[in-house]
Every structure is written in C-alpha cells, then in structure tokens.
Amino acid sequence: MSADTTRLRMGILAIVVISLFSALLARLWYLQVLAAPAFKTEAQLNSVRFVYTEAPRGRILDRNGKVLVGNRVVPTVVVDKTELGDKPDDVIRHLSALVHVPENVLKDRIDDPRYSPFKPIPVVDDVPKETLIHIREHQDEYPGVQGVMLTKRFYPNGSLAAHVVGYVGEINDKELAPRKSKGYRAGDSIGKSGVELAYEDELRGQPEVEKLEVDAQGRVLRTLGKQPAVQGHDVRLTIDLDLQKVAEDSLAQSIAAAQATYDNESGKRFVAPAGSAVVLDPRDGSVLAMASYPTYEPATFIDGISEKTFGELNDPAGHYPLNNRVTQGLYAPASTFKLVTSIAGLETGLITPQYTVNDRGTFTIGDPPTVLKNAFSEAFGYVNLTAALTVSSDVYFYELGSRFCPGTCRTSIQETAKELGMGDFTEIELPFEASGRIPDAATKKRLHDSNPDAFPDPEWYTGDNLNLAIGQGDTVVTPLQLVNAYATLANGGTVYAPHVGGSILDVNGNEVRKIEPRVNRKTAIPAAIRDPVVAGFEGAVSNSRGTANPAFAGFPTSTFPIAGKTGTAQVSGKQDTALFAAFGPTDDPRYAVTVVIEEAGFGASAAAPVARRIFDQIVGLPLTPITRVQAHD
Amino acid sequence: MALDLRSANARRSSSSWRHLDLLLLAAVAGITAIGLLMIYSSTRQGQAAAGLDPGYFLKRQALFVVVGVLVMVGVACIDYQLLRDVAPAIYAAALFVLLLVISPLGTERRGTQAWFQVGPYQFEPSELAKLALVIALAAFCAAHRGELDTGRLTTALGIAVVPLLLIYLQPDVGTGMVFVAVLMGILLVGGASPRQIAILTLMGITAIVMVLQLGVLKDYQRDRLSAFLDPKEDVQRSAYNLNQSKIAIAAGGVGGRGLFRGTQTNLSFVPEQHTDFIFTAVGEELGFVGACTLLALFGLVMWRTWRAAITAKDQFGMLVCVGVLAMLVFQVFENVGMTMGITPIAGIPLPLMSYGGSATVATFAALGLVISVQMRRFS
Secondary structure (H helix, E strand, C coil): CCHHHHHHHHHHHHHHHHHHHHHHHHHHHHHHHHCHHHHHHHHHHHHEEEEEECCCCCCEECCCCCEEEEEEEEEEEEECHHHCCCCHHHHHHHHHHHHCCCHHHHHHHHCCCCCCCCCCEEEEECCCHHHHHHHHHCCCCCCCEEEEEEEEEECCCCCCCHHHHCCEEECCHHHHHHHHHHCCCCCCEEECCHHHHHCHHHHHCECEEEEEEECCCCCEEEEEEEECCECCCEEEECCCHHHHHHHHHHHHHHHHHHHCCEECCCCEECCCCCEEEEEEECCCCEEEEEEEECCCCHHHHCCCCCHHHHHHHCCHHHCCCCCCHHHHCCECCHHHHHHHHHHHHHHHCCCCCCCCEEECCEEEECCCCEEEECHHHCCCEEECHHHHHHHCCHHHHHHHHHHCCCCCCCCHHHHHHHHCCCCCCCCCCCCCCCCCECCCHHHHHHHHHHCCCCCCCCCCCHHHHHHHHCCCCCCEECHHHHHHHHHHHHHCCEEEECECEEEEECCCCCEEEECCCEEEEECCCCHHHHHHHHHHHHHHHHCCCCCCCHHHCCCCCCCCCCEEEEEEECCCCCCCEEEEEEEECCCCCCEEEEEEECCCCCHHHHHHHHHHHHHHHHHCCCCCCCCCCCCCC | CHHHHHHHHHHHHHHHHCCCCHHHHHHHHHHHHHHHHHHHHHHHHHHHHCCCCCCHHHHHHHHHHHHHHHHHHHHHHCCHHHHHHHHHHHHHHHHHHHHHHCCCCCEEECCEEEEEEECCEEECHHHHHHHHHHHHHHHHHHHCCCCCCHHHHHHHHHHHHHHHHHHHHCCCHHHHHHHHHHHHHHHHHHCCCHHHHHHHHHHHHHHHHHHHHCCCCCHHHHHHHHHHHCCCCCCCCHHHHHHHHHHHHHHHCCCCCCCCCCHHHHCCCCCCCCCCCHHHHHHHHHHHHHHHHHHHHHHHHHHHHHHHHHHCCCHHHHHHHHHHHHHHHHHHHHHHHHHHCCCCCCCCCCCCCCCCHHHHHHHHHHHHHHHHHHHCCCC
C-alpha cells in the first residue's frame, strides 16, 4: 500500500474524528445554550420538596372569653419512615410492645398515604410522658421514632354547644377541589359544620412551609427555608356559655319528663325524640344560646371518626344528632304563628283590637259543614284579639282567617309572614340552614304537582286560610325563623340576620374584626298594631287564664314582663309538637326565646317550662325544676 | 510532571525522551485533573450523607492515576517493536484471562461477570483486552503491509471476533462496541479495500439490527441501547438515566453552576455519575465553557495521537496509534454522546475521567504505547 493511500486513509480517519467531535459540540451547544433555561427549572424542581404542616386552628370562645373549643398539646409518638434503619420490623415490634398497639396497626399508620414522606408520621397519641422519655433514652433501639408534642382540638365542655361550634374532619375531594388555590392539600383538616365551617378561613391560619433539598433517593439533605406557621384566629361567639348550658340541660330534662308522661291521645308515652331551644338578642340578632337535642361529642371526630361511629350518628333510629334543629328543623308553628295572623288582620283592617268574637269552642265552615274546635272544645266566650292570644282561642283566628277568603283571597298573612322573615333563610352564618315554607295557592299547586301522593289537592280553599291562620297545614318554619319573628316584633320591626359570631381575635386576644349585625329587612310595626298583640302575649304568660301562666308561676313578671305564645302543632301520624315563643322584658326587649320539642304534647306543658328556666337564668333566679304542668293548648 | 519524567529518565534513553510530546502529556494531565475534581464533586455529598469519607472515591482514583502513570512510563520505555514480536502471546494471554473471568473465578456484579476481585480492588480484564486487540490487529495487518485479501481479512475479523464473543458472554455490550471500533479503525488504515469496508459496514449494520431484533440481548440491554431514541417514553426506567443526565448538562448553561454547586451532581440524581456519567458533572458544574475545554483537551490528545500515527516510523507503530485513536475516539464519542442523548446508553467509561482502576490504567497504558511509538519515530 502506497504512502499516498495511507495518508488518504489517515485523512479520512481525521475527518471521521472531526465529524464526531462536531456532533458532540453541536449537541452540547443545543443543550447548554439553546435549551438551558427550560432544563434549569426542571433541575430545580427535581431537588426541592415542600413540606406543609398545618397550623393550630384558632379557638372558639363564648361571649365572655370562656373556651368552648381549644387546643391541647398531646404527647405523640411519630415515626420517620426513612430513618427506621436496616431492621424496621424490629423497631416496630419494640414500639408495639412499648405503646401497647398491635404491630399491624402501627404499620398501617406508618404507611398512611395522607402524610408527606418527608415528615414524621404520628402513630400513637396521648402516650404517657414516661414513654416519650423512654424512647429518647433508648434511641438506639428506636431509630426513626420520636416523641413530639402535637396540638389537637380540645373540648373542655364536652358536647356543650356542639351544634354551634361544629366539628373538624379531614378534607374530602369535593371540599378540596374548590380550595386548592387557597393552599389546602389532601389530608388537611377542615371545618365540617357549625362555626368550624362558617369561620374556616379565620380559624385555619397558615401552614408551616418547609422547603427541603432532597437527593434522588428522597433523603433530606438540608432545609432551604422555612415559613413558620401562623396560628388561626380565635372566634369569639355571641353565645353565653352559662345560658347555653341551662338551655341544653332544661331541654334534655323536659324531653325526659315528656318521655315519662302518658299521652292520652295516642295511648302511649310521648316519644319526644328531639327538640331545640334558642335565645336571641332582638337588638342585634346575636344568638345567646342555641341548643339542639339529641347532641353529639365533637371530640369523636378528632383523628378521623370511625365508620361505625359515623354510621350511628346518621342512623334514623338515633334521630340524627348531627342536625342542628334550630336551623335545620322544620315545624308547623301552630298557635305561635298567630303573631303573624294578628298583625296581618290589624294591618289589613279586617279586624280592630276591639273586634270581638263569641267563642263557643267550635267553628263551622263549608258545605257539607266541617266543625273545627278549640283544644278540648273549650269555649272562651266573647274574646277580642288580646284575649284570644292570651287564652289561645282558635275559633277567633278561624273567624279571622275566613275573612281573608273568599272574596279577594288576599294573601296578606303570607306577606306578613315573609315580612317577619318566615319561610325564608334567616341567613345565619351557620351552614345547612333550611328555608321553611309559607304556603299559598301557587305553592300548594306546586307541591301537588311535584308529589301528588303527599299533597292530593291542588286547589286553595278557605280551609287552607284557616289552617294557615293557626299555623297548621303546609306551613313549616325553623325554630330560628320563629324566634327571629318574635324578635322582630320585640324590636319594633327590624329583621336581623341572626349570628353566632361576635368578633375575630388574634393570638394575643386583640380584636381583628368585629362581626357586625346584618339587617335583612325593616318593616313597620306601629304601636297601634304592636301593643294589643304584645298585651295578648303578656297575658298568656302572666294572666291567670294565660296558656303559659302555669309554667311561669312565681316568675317576677312585674319587674321582668314577658310576652309569650304557646303552640301545639298537629302532625299527621305523630304526637303533637310542643312550641313556645317569647321575648322579654317587654318594656326593653333583650331576649327572644323559642323552644320546640317534637312529639311532646302541649307547648305549655313541654316547651314553656324550658323557656321559664332560661328566663330564670337570665334574671338570676334559681332554676325552676321541670314539671309537666297541666295545660290547654 | 512531564519535566520530571524527562529528567528522571534522561539517563537511560536520552535520545528517545528528547522527542517526548509534551503537548500530549499536558492535555492528558489536564483531563486527569478535571476527572479527579469531578469524581470528588459527584461523590462527596452522597458519601457524607451516608456517614462515609467524602474523599474516598477521590483518593482511590488518585491511586489509580498514579498506578496508571507508572504503567504509562513503563510501556513507553519498552520499544513498541518488541511488542510486535510477542503480539500472539499477548493476544493468547488476553483470551485466557477473558476465559478465566467468565469462569467461577470471576466476580459477578449487576448481572455482568467481568471482574476479578483482588482484595479491595476489582480488575476488569476486558479493559486490558482492548490493548491486546490493538497490538494483535496492528501486528497482523502490519505483517501483510496493507495487502488484505479475503482470507486475511477473515483472519483479522477472527482476531477481533473471538475476544468479542468472550466479552459477549460476560455480557458487556459496551466493551464489545469498542472492539468493533478498534477493528474498523485498524482495517480502514491498515489496508482493507473500500469494497471490503463497504461490505463490513453492511454486515455490521445487519448484525446490529439482528442483535436488536432477535432477542440476543436481554431486555434491559435493548432498552438501554434504544432509550436514547425516545427518552420521553418511560421516565422511570431506562430513560431515567438519560433524562436526568440531559437535565444536568443543560442546567449548567454557558457558565455552569459552579464547582460543587450542581444540584443534579451533588444530589446524585444522575446515576453512576462518577463512572459512566461523569461528563454530566462537567456539564452541570462547569457549563458549556468547561465542557468545551474538556472536549478540546480530548481533541488535543486525538490530534497528537493521530500525528504520532502518521509520523510513526513503521506500519505497526502507525496501526497501534490508529487502534488507540479509534479506541479513545469511540469511547469519548459514545460516552459523551450518551450523556447528551445522541448515542445509545452503554457501559463505556470516559477515558481518563470516569472512576475505575482497570479503565484508567488501560488508558494510560494505551497512551504509553502512543508515546513509545511517537518518541521512537526517528530512531
């Protein structure tokens, strides 16, 4: 082979080498100069992890600063998965023996996917301090196991005001979706009901964010930065803890008394499965007490409620203790609705305060005639509006009701009801409020169309007006609407949106924001209308013929005059609902109270005694023992 | 270093050492230094995190370099022409050792039986077998003065194929590819006709397709080899190395992220970074400027080796240099190309850079051959 050929071949070799190097350089140029910015971000994301730790939630206080829901520091054993060493099973076995929790339970908790793999996972809480010390002193036996203090929801008064404060649980997918932008992550806690939900944004605070640098194996190398947690704000409620306690105790006692009483009408004892009591300040709509029976322990939701317990809470046989019957319960208001009928009658001029009806105990209407009766067909004789309210003459209100129809078939009862906020959301900040219903010809038709079996008749008759006049028929309201209507009468016509939140406080107890009263509507209730109605209600409490008089026997109505109205609602297939609505003192109303107990008989027997005890507490008297007073209506 | 060598050896063979290529040595020294730095950078954090000596890999590689330099000097001292005479013996010894390593005496690691465990060190005979192949092929082709008929060409192929098969049994696809590159390089310069080269190339392509299609390779091998074609496909498996490697290099940008400051490098996102993927550390921490400098140093080594080839006083010396050149070029191209996603992933170390004793010593020995040829060009 000639030298020239060799040179040529070496030249070819050189060209091959140069080409290969050029390819490398071109690629290097592309990656490092042209595509570098995009890759740089990718490299950063690769090595940085964010770890979030929720801040302690704010507390929930009563109006005087007493703690309803607080936080408790809990000694907790946590496990760092990545530090368990070569024999994780041994460590878990040792730990299991130490804390008396089965190994498989510990393993399940350690593998709980809700927790970030970069932070220790709580596996056992409320461990004795000695256990934590033991772990610290025998760290070689427990690599990756640590004792820490975690904060948890704490309920110093147990179930007190459970329906107001609500409970906290783990966020679910449906709740998470709209809150992702707010920084919520799977596994976070969120208010599920009550104030915990209504004031979630204030209570939550801001989580601690730790920025970690990790290597390819996920080992934490160092902390790049830490944004400390900001504890949530406290919410001070308008609830008075002591009054709340009286309301709840009295409600429970009256229900127990009803359950022990034989009901002649149904031939069995009263079922009295549920009830509610609410106290409102008519001057601004703030809720002073809100009791719902049956109740539950919010503490059962800490660390996630078991499916079994949650099932029990939602079992019809348990009468749904999670429901707040003040805002969610729907009841026929019965005679307590006469407030509305009275105002409507006076406003339209269908009656005057002096207008009198001869109450013979019955009222006949229609063809063929239907006979409607007072309770026990009792005849009250000649009664004007005030007397009719005091003795609860249904005949008077049948009379009045029949005047709204026929003829123009005016709907002023419905209009007045709506003016007073009935049949509509009160717009209290608590969630899941029910709206209620004040029926008229249109709603009756609509109800029939949607469910002909339950509502067989689409037509609106005079009889419907009569039913409406005494708060029966298709009329249903929540106890909160009822108390708000009485508060409106008390304050002269302002319909407030009731509220349980008073103010938002920071960690140091300084007020961040005051929750201002909100006015839903103002309606004029002139003295000419208000006075005879209030007089009738006052008589019901303090007049010896008054329906609520037995319950208020011995109460100092001369110094603290109370206006009240009993109600006994007939519910098809059930025993009567007992109702009582009141406010006082009538010269300067500061308290409006409503008590409703399902299947407990007369309002005067079951509901009024609860209100009596609430007023006892308000005026500082010893609480009157609950006794089932004999009553009519 | 070069000056020391010169004075130390001047007494023994003053005539040859005068022609020592200092430029080549400087380039080699530069690459080796960058290599040591990058090995330290890519291992210290992982070692420290595990509570081990952060300088462990640095120290061991430094030891390999010292041994390598001694071997290089030793080889350079030998007149390469002696090697031509003992080429068959060297070749036979290499085959024997390759046989030995796939016998129960060899050690298996990650599915490849390619090492002898000697105390705390592993010796990988296939690295030295490359040199044996260079010498054997060069000797064979030189003996026929570039006149290769079909019979001789077949013999030449046979010389390469026998060790190739032994390496395939380990299996070590990467080293096998280096053998092919050496064969092609020496045949190109050593006398194969253009027609023969064309046929060989065609055969080579057919062989590659068959290897990929006929299940000769294990699945993971095929995945690794073809991952560069579509790295986005499966980030978790074969393409993971490649993606992380590309991210690392690209993240370096023009100026690099600074020595010891590359997150990909320090946090061991790139697997095998101190060995096969050492170039990613250069790319990330020293940037385009540093990577180009390194490639330029390699280019310098290639150029000097190429020059040693054309100035060699005989055909054997030239073909030895060509063989070494082919070996180095292929390894640099394949390795660097692999980290940037333009060549298949194969376990081929970057000469003078990757951590590893056998490869380091083998590369220095190869350079010793080049020096031996180069400084005896006038004698």
